[in-house]
Amino acid sequence: xxxxxxxxxxxxxxxxxxxxxxxxxxxxxxxxxxxxxxxxxxxxxxxxxxxxxxxxxxxxxxxxxxxxxxxxxxxxxxxxxxxxxxxxxxxxxxxxxxxxxxxxxxxxxxxxxxxxxxxxxxxxxxxxxxxxxxxxxxxxxxxxxxxxx
Numbered sequence: 001x002x003x004x005x006x007x008x009x010x011x012x013x014x015x016x017x018x019x020x021x022x023x024x025x026x027x028x029x030x031x032x033x034x035x036x037x038x039x040x041x042x043x044x045x046x047x048x049x050x051x052x053x054x055x056x057x058x059x060x061x062x063x064x065x066x067x068x069x070x071x072x073x074x075x076x077x078x079x080x081x082x083x084x085x086x087x088x089x090x091x092x093x094x095x096x097x098x099x100x101x102x103x104x105x106x107x108x109x110x111x112x113x114x115x116x117x118x119x120x121x122x123x124x125x126x127x128x129x130x131x132x133x134x135x136x137x138x139x140x141x142x143x144x145x146x147x148x149x
Contacts, residue, residue, distance in 0.1 A: 091111075
């Protein structure tokens with residue numbers, strides 16, 4: 001019985017190696033890929049003297065050549081955002097964790113809209129106006145430099 005199991009596993013392994021990839025490239029060009037990871041450096045409130053840089057990671061799903069959707073997460077400010085875009089425009093809906101003056105933590109709804117400009121292949125700059133849905137947090141401008149893989 002042990003020989004039969006070993007033979008079956010070995011035969012399955014050899015068969016999967018022979019037929020894997022079927023003479024195609026293992027990598028897909030980024031223009032053909034519909035799901036792409038992204039890394040961003042964000043400068044929140046960059047029009048003010050006390051702007052705060054942070055980083056974000058996320059995924060972009062290309063719907064067609066003009067439209068996309070996705071999400072990103074900023075771990076330093078605990079912000080999670082769902083985004084949608086069409087050509088050069090972009091909209092975002094997010095939840096951000098903020099510390100109030102009495103040292104309690106609150107979740108704030110934030111809405112962003114802005115423009116996306118391609119700098120190089122797979123590298124872009126984004127300028128957004130971020131609107132806070134709360135009286136405890138001010139609206140601000142965000143500058144982002146990002147890379148999609």
